[in-house]
Amino acid sequence: MSNVKIGDSLKRFEDQRFLTGRGRYVDDINLDGQTRAVVVRSPYAHATIRSIDTAAALAMEGVLLVVTRDDWQREGFKPMPTKSAVKTNADGTPLKEPPRHALAIDRVRYVGEPVALVVAETLSQAQAAAEAVEVDYDELPAVVDPVQALAPGAPQLWDGIPNNLCIDFELGDKAGTDKAFAEADHVVSLDILNNRVTAVPIETRGCVAAHDAGSDRYTLWNASQNVHANRDTFAEVLNIAKEQLDHIAPDVGGGFGAKNSGYPEPVLCLYAARRLGRPVKWINSRSESFLSDTHGRGQTSRVELALTRDGRFLALRTSTVGGIGAYAWTVGPFTPTGGSARTQGGPYHFPAMHYRGRAVFINTAPMDPYRGAGRPEATFQTERIVEYAARTLGFDPVELRRKNLMPPEMLPHKTPMGLDVDSGDFPLLFEETLKMADKADLAALRAKAEGAGRKFGFAIAPYLECTGGGPKEHAGVVFNKDGSIELAVGTSSTGMGHETALAQILAANLGVDVDRIKFRQADTTATPLGGGHGGSRGMEVGGNAVKQAADEIVELAKPVAARLLQSETEEVEFADGQFQAGASSVSMNDVIEASLDSDKLPDGMEPGCLDHSSVFERGVISIPNGVHAAAVEVDPETGVVGFLGYWVMDDFGKIINPMLADGQVMGGVAQGIGQALLEDIVYDPDTGQLVTGSLMDYGLPHADEIPNMEIGYYEGAPTKKNPLGVKGAGEAGCVGACPAAVNAVLDALKDYGVTHIDMPLTPMKVWKAIRAGGKHDPHGLLGDAA
Amino acid sequence: MPEISLTVNGEQITKSVEGRTLLVEFIRETLKLTGTHIGCDTSQCGACTVHLNGKAVKSCTMLAVQADGAEITTIEGLAPDGRLNPMQQAFKDHHGLQCGFCTPGMIMRAMALVAENPEPTETEVRHGLEGNICRCTGYQNIVAAVLDGAKALRS
Numbered sequence: 001m002s003n004v005k006i007g008d009s010l011k012r013f014e015d016q017r018f019l020t021g022r023g024r025y026v027d028d029i030n031l032d033g034q035t036r037a038v039v040v041r042s043p044y045a046h047a048t049i050r051s052i053d054t055a056a057a058l059a060m061e062g063v064l065l066v067v068t069r070d071d072w073q074r075e076g077f078k079p080m081p082t083k084s085a086v087k088t089n090a091d092g093t094p095l096k097e098p099p100r101h102a103l104a105i106d107r108v109r110y111v112g113e114p115v116a117l118v119v120a121e122t123l124s125q126a127q128a129a130a131e132a133v134e135v136d137y138d139e140l141p142a143v144v145d146p147v148q149a150l151a152p153g154a155p156q157l158w159d160g161i162p163n164n165l166c167i168d169f170e171l172g173d174k175a176g177t178d179k180a181f182a183e184a185d186h187v188v189s190l191d192i193l194n195n196r197v198t199a200v201p202i203e204t205r206g207c208v209a210a211h212d213a214g215s216d217r218y219t220l221w222n223a224s225q226n227v228h229a230n231r232d233t234f235a236e237v238l239n240i241a242k243e244q245l246d247h248i249a250p251d252v253g254g255g256f257g258a259k260n261s262g263y264p265e266p267v268l269c270l271y272a273a274r275r276l277g278r279p280v281k282w283i284n285s286r287s288e289s290f291l292s293d294t295h296g297r298g299q300t301s302r303v304e305l306a307l308t309r310d311g312r313f314l315a316l317r318t319s320t321v322g323g324i325g326a327y328a329w330t331v332g333p334f335t336p337t338g339g340s341a342r343t344q345g346g347p348y349h350f351p352a353m354h355y356r357g358r359a360v361f362i363n364t365a366p367m368d369p370y371r372g373a374g375r376p377e378a379t380f381q382t383e384r385i386v387e388y389a390a391r392t393l394g395f396d397p398v399e400l401r402r403k404n405l406m407p408p409e410m411l412p413h414k415t416p417m418g419l420d421v422d423s424g425d426f427p428l429l430f431e432e433t434l435k436m437a438d439k440a441d442l443a444a445l446r447a448k449a450e451g452a453g454r455k456f457g458f459a460i461a462p463y464l465e466c467t468g469g470g471p472k473e474h475a476g477v478v479f480n481k482d483g484s485i486e487l488a489v490g491t492s493s494t495g496m497g498h499e500t501a502l503a504q505i506l507a508a509n510l511g512v513d514v515d516r517i518k519f520r521q522a523d524t525t526a527t528p529l530g531g532g533h534g535g536s537r538g539m540e541v542g543g544n545a546v547k548q549a550a551d552e553i554v555e556l557a558k559p560v561a562a563r564l565l566q567s568e569t570e571e572v573e574f575a576d577g578q579f580q581a582g583a584s585s586v587s588m589n590d591v592i593e594a595s596l597d598s599d600k601l602p603d604g605m606e607p608g609c610l611d612h613s614s615v616f617e618r619g620v621i622s623i624p625n626g627v628h629a630a631a632v633e634v635d636p637e638t639g640v641v642g643f644l645g646y647w648v649m650d651d652f653g654k655i656i657n658p659m660l661a662d663g664q665v666m667g668g669v670a671q672g673i674g675q676a677l678l679e680d681i682v683y684d685p686d687t688g689q690l691v692t693g694s695l696m697d698y699g700l701p702h703a704d705e706i707p708n709m710e711i712g713y714y715e716g717a718p719t720k721k722n723p724l725g726v727k728g729a730g731e732a733g734c735v736g737a738c739p740a741a742v743n744a745v746l747d748a749l750k751d752y753g754v755t756h757i758d759m760p761l762t763p764m765k766v767w768k769a770i771r772a773g774g775k776h777d778p779h780g781l782l783g784d785a786a
Numbered sequence: 787m788p789e790i791s792l793t794v795n796g797e798q799i800t801k802s803v804e805g806r807t808l809l810v811e812f813i814r815e816t817l818k819l820t821g822t823h824i825g826c827d828t829s830q831c832g833a834c835t836v837h838l839n840g841k842a843v844k845s846c847t848m849l850a851v852q853a854d855g856a857e858i859t860t861i862e863g864l865a866p867d868g869r870l871n872p873m874q875q876a877f878k879d880h881h882g883l884q885c886g887f888c889t890p891g892m893i894m895r896a897m898a899l900v901a902e903n904p905e906p907t908e909t910e911v912r913h914g915l916e917g918n919i920c921r922c923t924g925y926q927n928i929v930a931a932v933l934d935g936a937k938a939l940r941s
Contacts, residue, residue: 018886021821021861028820202825253887286826495885670924695830703915
């Protein structure tokens with residue numbers, strides 16, 4: 001029997017090195033002969049490049065190479081492709097995918113776009129030389145707001161792409177939705193902004209690239225969440241076979257989606273390493289990260305809800321405009337289209353829905369996944385319009401939600417957005433969350449807040465999620481003579497704890513002690529394929545790959561066990577780490593040992609016969625779901641918001657390791673609260689300059705701004721979509737948190753008539769809204785553009 | 787280049803440094819103690835926190851030459867034999883870390899906080915950690931770890 005089982009809060013193996021300063025992140029890697037690279041970035045949001053003069057930089061001490069567009073064109077390197085799962089307009093025509101080169105060729109289209117790469121012996125030499133690269137620009141007008149970018153007369157980013165429109169996507173039943181709206185007793189309509197934010201993993205992006213001329217092979221150590229897909233992109237750009245590039249992510253200091261994409265800088269470093277015949281290291285500064293990391297959210301939406309007189313939902317209609325930056329980045333066009341469409345309507349029963357999403361080019365850093373990528377937007381759209389309907393039509397917000405949740409007997413159910421909702425008990429989770437909040441005595445919390453001159457607010461926000469990311473995962477297991485068991489998986493932990501949880505799954509399923517397992521991940525030399533990290537797929541796809549490998553190893557081991565038991569293979573059964581035949585049994589440990597000893601193996605079997613690799617492929621995406629609730633107090637004199645309580649009930653299916661699941665929820669909620677109250681990427685509307693370009697300007701939550709959360713799990717409805725019965729846990733926290741936080745604050749402000757404030761709800765915005773006395777134009781963001 | 791002498795994790799060190807070298811660069815590049823991390827360039831994140839003469843400082847906010855004669859402890863100095871000290875153990879027990887990148891700075895700050903205030907309240911811990919940013923954990927488990935670590939260090 002194993003010393004762990006599924007469901008144990010096993011402590012993490014990776015912690016020992018992280019706690020003692022012995023983690024190995026990319027900036028901790030230094031190779032012999034290593035050089036340092038610095039990127040020359042555009043200072044303009046939109047400009048034509050007249051000329052680039054590198055002579056002065058090349059003449060400086062220690063400078064080895066300056067890579068520019070001339071190199072890129074001479075070498076015939078390819079643009080970086082978009083891998084968006086949605087590529088077709090509503091009218092059937094393809095989306096617009098303008099060329100995205102690793103270096104600007106003729107024009108720059110956002111502040112921070114790479115224009116050249118300077119490589120020198122030392123970092124300070126490269127930094128100094130980067131200042132000396134003379135680029136002559138002709139500035140062009142810029143547009144940073146996606147709604148303005150669609151308007152007639154707006155600056156145009158691309159020749160041949162009218163109105164800056166990348167894709168115009170629709171999903172759902174338009175005619176049925178329109179009919180429901182026409183016949184409804186009540187219709188509410190509201191424009192909402194989902195503010196542009198960025199992930200800010202505390203480790204910035206960076207890489208070390210090396211090239212071996214003899215074998216013409218490249219090695220890239222890269223702070224990546226997605227080594228296989230990135231490798232394929234980099235190889236495609238450089239016109240090399242993907243087998244020529246070994247892509248390895250060492251310890252990665254957080255990702256949250258921002259390390260998912262195929263970025264320009266690693267490609268530039270790979271090329272420079274080949275040119276120089278020396279390793280090239282590049283580490284992004286934090287200020288450059290704000291300019292060059294992908295952003296998330298950034299949608300302006302009109303959301304409309306049709307109801308009956310007694311508050312039954314009839315239809316939901318959403319039209320959203322997403323600013324995807326200057327290029328169709330790795331999956332950028334997907335988020336405001338298919339990504340935000342799928343979970344529209346949440347866990348409520350909607351007879352009809354229609355969604356329109358337009359992805360628009362603007363002069364900003366690119367849009368790509370950020371924790372949730374579309375599902376937080378969809379949940380926010382749904383929950384804001386439900387709350388707004390309750391407030392403006394006079395329904396109780398809790399009752400209105402309770403009345404419209406899909407009952408369990410309705411499942412499985414295909415939503416009007418095509419989402420396959422198979423399992424769950426939404427009303428149960430709703431009531432359990434309310435019970436958790438009630439235990440905290442909301443009336444007493446209210447009385448205390450009001451006694452101190454503050455306003456009390458409460459909100460509850462059910463959410464419906466779905467997984468995503470690569471559908472396939474590889475798990476390879478090797479048994480060593482020293483007793484260790486190597487497990488290599490193509491997923492990529494950037495902090496989630498796969499080293500522990502995936503080992504736990506293997507150990508529990510094989511019935512061996514977990515301490516024997518040596519884990520390897522995110523390395524294209526160790527795994528032939530892998531889907532990396534994204535879409536809450538770690539346990540759903542990676543975990544199931546490990547389980548499948550373990551189950552298949554058990555079958556491979558049965559003949560070995562049969563020989564030890566002097567029985568027939570068909571008579572051997574396996575449970576709890578023991579092979580049993582009749583009255584005699586032998587442990588998996590003994591079978592593994594025998595499998596490495598030719599004397600103990602049946603004829604025809606060789607030592608190492610249990611070494612096995614398996615590829616799991618997800619059939620249908622899973623549907624995590626749950627409910628968040630928040631209690632807040634607002635100081636009307638200052639607009640400052642404080643949390644009095646935060647409660648979460650999640651249905652992630654079977655929980656592998658509750659401690660790790662808690663960590664995912666807590667971190668996700670903190671990021672959601674950050675977006676709701678503090679975080680905002682702001683560009684100057686006239687110049688396109690980034691205003692929030694450092695941690696002094698971009699408000700990340702600190703320890704005294706995030707509340708303690710009470711978290712519960714419902715495991716009564718595991719999904720049958722995968723053998724482990726897991727639904728995915730990584731993103732749900734930040735799916736539920738924005739609507740819970742924002743609606744709680746708006747509840748606190750109801751005495752002032754305030755019905756809506758766009759995120760982030762900073763003290764200034766709250767204070768101003770109180771003083772505006774509820775004056776708000778519900779169609780003030782989109783006007784006629786919806 | 788100026789020469790500096792200082793004690794790092796109990797070891798006496800004398801090195802030449804460029805005048806503009808930051809203390810964090812000296813620790814990471816010259817001494818190869820890579821447990822001290824760099825997460826920003828404006829002294830907000832606290833990933834580079836070390837102890838300088840017993841006080842927690844962000845080692846990106848000072849020059850190496852300013853540390854001449856000082857006594858410095860980095861994360862590597864807390865568990866030289868690999869055995870976790872009570873604060874490190876509390877972080878592990880409470881799942882107070884995920885990606886691990888802010889963790890060395892967070893622990894160095896937590897140790898200094900507890901040295902200044904051996905019996906902190908939750909509010910004091912949260913306030914005391916304001917200079918260190920974690921993007922993974924939502925702080926809840928870090929706060930629990932620091933409270934528990936403080937208790938273990940008291941006993």
